[in-house]
Amino acid sequence: MPIKFGGDFQVPRAPEEVYDFLTDPNKFAPLLPDFQEMAVQDERHFEVKVNVGISYIKGTAEMKMELAEASRPQRARYKGQGKVAGGNISLTAGFDLVAAGGGTKVAWQGEAQIFGRLMSVAGGLLEPLGRKNVQKLIDGLIVALR
């Protein structure tokens, strides 16, 4: 079953600034937890590597990311597919931006689906780990967009 995440946060910057930050891989990707490196293919595609450690499965996840929806300054949505030791990952992450209180209210939703042995051997650990890492990403975004 897919793991679903969601929430919202408020930042003091204008929606255009927030949108530009979220859709710039060079700014957005390094905030991913355990970020290793990134290669940008074009303005909508980039590949990112992050460290992964789930139980005894340790290694690097290589994610191919695509900016699937880009509607400045209201909405940005990423789709990604990647490989990690023992499995594959598909994910989506969307951000809806609304001007609020002199800044921007960001409503975000994400969904991750794990395939393969990783799910078999570490299925129970994935959801809490995912929530922890998503929270790290959101915390990073809030700090970066102050």
Added chain:
Amino acid sequence: MGSDGAGWVGKGLARKEDNRLLRGRGKFIDDIRLHDMLYLKFVRSPYAHARVTSLDTAAAEALPGVICTLTGAEIAHQTNPFIEIGPDPFARIAELVQVDYESLEVVVDGEEALKASVLLHEEAGTNRVWRGTFEYGDIEKAFREAAHIVRIDKMHFHRFSSTPLENNAVIGQWDAKDEHIYYWCNNSFPSFAMQFIAAHLGTPIDRIRVQTFDIGGSFGIKITSYPQMSVCALASKKAGGRPVKWIETRSEHNVSSAHGNERTFRDTRVALDKDGVIMAIDSRHIDDCGAYPRYEPLGCVIWAQVFPGVYRFRNARIDFSQAVTNKCPVGPNRGYSRMQHLWFLERVVDICAHQLGIPPDEMRLRNYIRPEEFPYTTPNGCVYDSGNYPKMLQVAKERIDWEDWKKKQAMARAEGRWLGIGIGTTLDSGTNNFGQSQIVNPHAPFSGNSQGANCKLDIYGEVVVAVGSCPQGQGHETTAAQVVADVLNIHPDMVTVRTGFDTERNVHTGASGTYASQFAVSGLSAVHGAARKLKSEMKQLAAFLLKTGEENLEFGMGQQGPQIRAKDTGSSVNYWQLANVVNVNSAVLPEELYELTLNCRYVWRAPFKVPDKEKKYGSLTLTYASQLHIAVVEIDRDTFIPHILEYVAVDDCGKVINPPIVEGQVYGATAHGIGAALMERCVYDAVGNMLTATFSDYTPITAVNIPNVRYAHMETPSPHSYNGAKGMGEGGAAPIHTISAALQDALFSSGIVVSDSFNNADTLYRAMVAKDIYQAGDLVKMEKRA
């Protein structure tokens, strides 16, 4: 068989193989190290259903120590497909290393698969593997005349597997020097595997040598390793003929070896008379065979070996379909395709009994085939050889102290405790007729059954026996020695039985192997035949050497070991002398004895006919061992954990060759069945990930989970085997039926009908608290006729 008479058959002789196995001197595949041997690793798709969009093996091949890679495309180029439906199975599992996939929609439910909204094998155009209606008697008349009609909406037999200590293992070598393919493996049906592999690789079957050694359990699962065996040979070919070993990991085994068939039973109607006697059953069954029919669709008809179970009803219609789903392929699993049907029938009997207010033991007695009706021809033409089910029930009740437990149950219920007593009656049909394959495929070139054996006096006079079986703990060395010892009137220790299967012993037939509960019948019949041939030759030779008539000879032991003695003079000849004359001192032989070899091969053939393919009618199995179990189970009202308080297993496998071996197999089958009923289940999520790929999640039963099992034995000798024995060992999954029955007995008064074969604290909580499963009002309807 009057001249057999030393009396070793039937004795509890200690197993000959245990001395070797218990001292760690067994020889298993991973004990074998060959010169220049390489190791094979499969890269498996993380997706249950996907299309390979790109493949790059360069990085893997650049690794130090990697000799080569082998891709699905390479395999497809060098082979013929195993099966006509769907692509080559290897294409999905042998893609190596850097693989990009396009994930596709999955279907993990057999009923959903039949809707074909997602197709697994697009070129087939359907997910339905096979469909057939098995109809006998006059169904509609029975329903018209019924006093009661019980309808059961849905029942489900879950997916579980076997967990042998030793996983699948093979060493394959494609030797260009002598143009042979050599296998050292633990496949449990090698003569069958060879037929697939030879056609798949385009190799004459005589160029394939297969050897098995000690095998650490199979339970049927190891029949389906022929795809991996082919890959090992192709990898060896690409690696220049170096031997290639593949040892399956535990999680690989759990995810991709084979599981037992999962089956859903829909729209069941049962017609009963006023006394609860079943007049007819009408039902629709959907079998889920996983992603590829590796051993299928044989399972679509195998269950019909036990079409009416142990019951007398003559009118029945089963609409049977099999579907592919994105799960592990199925295969034999402590029995093949029958336990599902037997569980279904036991559920029908219990549900009807409770609905009609008839005690389940009484319900069974009213419906059992009667002892005087054997040999009993079932509605679909199978011939049950012998049995006495009412007596088994009586024995089991006595062993468990039924009346006392009924009193305790009444007291427990008065205290609000959930305590149930369940009965499971089941069959272990052995020595199958491969002609049943023609019911699903009229062009299948298989029918009957056979087994070969060789019995010889070696050059120094040692009695050596070889059989085409490949035992995995069933004690074939011991029981074969007992049979030969009886024929020759010597001690079983003087009989050497070769371990395992070897094509170059030239013993096997196309049906040789160890499967389908049959060695006591097919294997020992072959051994017996070979031993008698040898005895006949020895007699002729001894008569010549002792200058007497054959009728004046007796076999036995002398001062120099085994001998043949002239009764009147007392002169004798020992086995060394006999072997010497035939093998290395043959100038003394007269010409009329030149044909003697003292090396006698015998092929036993089961007396089957090809079944009627249209009517789906005929004898599908030779012997029918039976089992009757009773369990007392209490469900903890706080934790919902079911506890087995008492358990009895009564087994009837006809004439027993070796009682401790039979008893051991009963305990093993009982443990496996209890595990399946309460602990072991293959769980998949909605996208086809198997969530129980490790033992920590699959939780196979262990010694600490097995209750004390009271054991009792009955013997109703089979008229279908020379020795009165029936094949046994699979056990008919009696504990699954029995525990389902006990749980329902505990909870029926709370409105619960157990409709799934797997039950644990979670399912019982859902039934009793969440009430989203097992609600009798949703599942069962009863119509009482005027």
